[in-house]
Amino acid sequence: MPDQLTAAHREPERAETILRVFEAAFGELLAQDPAAFRVKFRKMAASAFAFYRGTAGLFYADLTTAPYDGYGAAFLDERTSRVWIHGDLHAENFGSYLNSEGRLVFNVNDFDEAYVGAFTWDVQRLAASLALIGYAKALSDDTITELVRTFAAAYRGRIAALVRGGGSTSVTLDTATGPILETLRRARLQTRVALLDSETVIDGYDRRFRKGGGAFELDEATKAEVLTAFEAYLTTLPPATRTRPDALRVKDVVGRRGIGIGSAGLPSYNLLLEGHTDALENDVIIYMKQGQTPAVSRHVTDPGIRGYFEHEGHRTVISQRALQAHSDPWLGYASLRGQGQLVAEVSPYATDLDWTDLNEQADLHSVTDYLGRATATMHAAADESSSGHTLVPFSTEHAIDAAIGKDEEGFTTMLADFAHAYGARARQDHQIFVDLFRNGRIPGL
Numbered sequence: 142m143p144d145q146l147t148a149a150h151r152e153p154e155r156a157e158t159i160l161r162v163f164e165a166a167f168g169e170l171l172a173q174d175p176a177a178f179r180v181k182f183r184k185m186a187a188s189a190f191a192f193y194r195g196t197a198g199l200f201y202a203d204l205t206t207a208p209y210d211g212y213g214a215a216f217l218d219e220r221t222s223r224v225w226i227h228g229d230l231h232a233e234n235f236g237s238y239l240n241s242e243g244r245l246v247f248n249v250n251d252f253d254e255a256y257v258g259a260f261t262w263d264v265q266r267l268a269a270s271l272a273l274i275g276y277a278k279a280l281s282d283d284t285i286t287e288l289v290r291t292f293a294a295a296y297r298g299r300i301a302a303l304v305r306g307g308g309s310t311s312v313t314l315d316t317a318t319g320p321i322l323e324t325l326r327r328a329r330l331q332t333r334v335a336l337l338d339s340e341t342v343i344d345g346y347d348r349r350f351r352k353g354g355g356a357f358e359l360d361e362a363t364k365a366e367v368l369t370a371f372e373a374y375l376t377t378l379p380p381a382t383r384t385r386p387d388a389l390r391v392k393d394v395v396g397r398r399g400i401g402i403g404s405a406g407l408p409s410y411n412l413l414l415e416g417h418t419d420a421l422e423n424d425v426i427i428y429m430k431q432g433q434t435p436a437v438s439r440h441v442t443d444p445g446i447r448g449y450f451e452h453e454g455h456r457t458v459i460s461q462r463a464l465q466a467h468s469d470p471w472l473g474y475a476s477l478r479g480q481g482q483l484v485a486e487v488s489p490y491a492t493d494l495d496w497t498d499l500n501e502q503a504d505l506h507s508v509t510d511y512l513g514r515a516t517a518t519m520h521a522a523a524d525e526s527s528s529g530h531t532l533v534p535f536s537t538e539h540a541i542d543a544a545i546g547k548d549e550e551g552f553t554t555m556l557a558d559f560a561h562a563y564g565a566r567a568r569q570d571h572q573i574f575v576d577l578f579r580n581g582r583i584p585g586l
Contacts, residue, residue: 148572149582156573156582159199163583166198166436170406171585177398179586181405182578189571190231190273197229197254197266197436199570203563204262205440212559213261216552220540221260224533225463225523227516228254228437230263231270235512236493237328240467241379245325245490247312247511248465249519253483254435255460257446257532260520260541262437264296265563267516268556271509272564274496282561284502288509289560293553295513297545303521303538310518311466312511319507320499328492334422336489341393341413341424348424349393350413356395359410364394367410367429370475374429374484377458377473390415392424407431411487426487427471431480432457449532452481463523463533 149156171178185195193200203209227234227249236250268289275285303310314325340356341348350356359367368391375389393413398406409430416423432453438446450456454474462468471486499505517538524537545552577583 148569149576149580152569152573155570156577158202159570159573160577160583162196162199162202165439167406168585174398174406175586177405182574182583182586186571186575186578188277189568190233190270190277192571192574193270193273193567194229194231194233196570196574198439200266200269200563201262201436201440203566204265209559209563212555212562213259213265215548215555216261216544217259218540218544220535221544223257223443224260224520224537224540225460226256226258226260226263226437227252227464227519228256228258228263228435230267230516232267232274232496232512233270233493235515237325237490238469239488239490241381241470242467244311244313244467245328246467247317247321247325247494248515250491250493252457252461252464253433254437255457255464256435256437256441257443258437258441260537263516263520264293264556265559267512268292268560269563269567272560273567276564276568278500285560285564286557288505289557290553291506291509292513292516293556295510296517297513297549297552299514299517300521300538300542300545303517304542310514310521312515317511320504321494321508321511324492324494328490331489331492333425333489336426336487337422337424340411340426340487343421347392348413348421350395350411352395355397356411357397359394359396363396366477367394367412370429370477370482371412371484374473374475374482377475379470382470385417388415388417388425397428407433425471427484428487429475429477429482429484431477432474432483446532452476454481454483456481457483460523464519466518466522 167178181195185192229251230249234249234251235247237245237247238250240246271288271292272285275288280288299310312321314322314329317325337348340351342351352358371391391412391414395411397409397411407430409428412427412429414425414427416425434453435456450459452474454476458472458474461472469485469488471484473484475482475484494508499508520541521538524533524535578586
């Protein structure tokens, strides 16, 4: 057998574990739309990091079993095991967005996997992603260790500062430096008009969606159901967003089908709204997509957490509002055909952090430092003062500060050791996955 086909055969038990986790995580959606998952898996096959991004379920299956479950155990207690977490915190889930105050902010984004769990799970997932990015850039193990230590120090420093009531926590055009400032500046150059022109056409003195390019016409019955769900969504919006009812008038609706690494097989819809004036450049595009079961929820057994949420759309919105200060004013939820839906703006100002051209040591450390601070700020935002205070009825930053404070060097060393260990595991798993995929061993494809 050619050498490139042997990874899955060298570790047959691991191959079966990957297939079992895939069935639990993707089975139902894959059966409904195998074509979307073929695209998803092609993207995941491209690199170990892309594979890691698409396999949060495998990560948590590993993190809650030996040998990986021992890495962060020393920093977990009754409180630090039960905080709001992002759930899929890797190095590319950061970027810019325009907050409800109209400020461009660099922060964590994409809260589809958010839940309540151990704070260490977030920082461990981020640390392992740094190891994968570093390996792809041919950085030495020592350099990767330095990056993880930079992240750990920034996270710990921000947590400690927040406990002391220290200063502004937002990273904006006024406070950012280096590559993060450039990310915000690029986002600032985007315009709603450009987004609208790319997604819509002018027809009869008004806008409507372009068809094609992933957008398709809905039948009348489906369109009516989406509009009914939209009316329910309006009741979940912040009061300030509902001040002018005309702004919420729907001009057009199209369907879209998710084929990305995180959204494969999930049905979604775009709605074109009037906006806050009659001017066509102020129209707003929002999306409505089916919420997904977060990978981490399969490993959190407390029924009080699961029972807190009406459905996955509600969970995503409550989690995002808890974790993200001044979140999208269009953020809300609804139910469609018995499935929870997340609704938010398709924003021209949402720009993901791009690591492609980040190669200089100074830039890598600068960005990693920002990631540590942003992660700490997110964890601290989601506590007794957030919308989910009954789930997390204590000060998160005080609990985490106390846990890390017992052994600061141990915390940093743990993250570095875990990053190397799990980074190596993910690279090996990527090869196994490629073998399984290219040889037709993933059921349903």
